[in-house]
Amino acid sequence: MDRRTACLHQADAFREKAIADPEHHDQWIDEAIKWLERAMEAGCRAVVTVEGGDMPNVARGAAADARLSLITRQ
Template identity: 75%
Template sequence: MDRRTACLHQADAFREKAIADPEQHDRWIDEAIKWLERAMEAGRCAIVPAEDGDTGDLPEAAADAQLGLITRQ
């Protein structure tokens, strides 16, 4: 399981806690939101725009990302 999926599962668990524990609903929803934000961060890709494969003066890692050699942070 990748990091993004694990974070989404954790967010789901906190949403379930919010339903099961109405007295602490807001607390559990806040926790779920934190895990959703972590999932969004984990799902971001490193993409550097360039035209026609021209990497110009980009650093090596950025050039590799443009060429599709690096797809995740």
């Protein structure tokens, strides 16, 4: 498993904790956001430019952005 995927799994675990533990919801969401930010950083470092402008890891970074956006809205 690569670093980005591991970070996304950790973020999901904290999101689940937030759902299961409403009393500490904000604390768990803050942790999830930290892990999503780490995933985005790992994804940015993994982007490789291929001739022709094809950058396959950009979509993965966008997925992490979408998760961060979703979590911060809850």
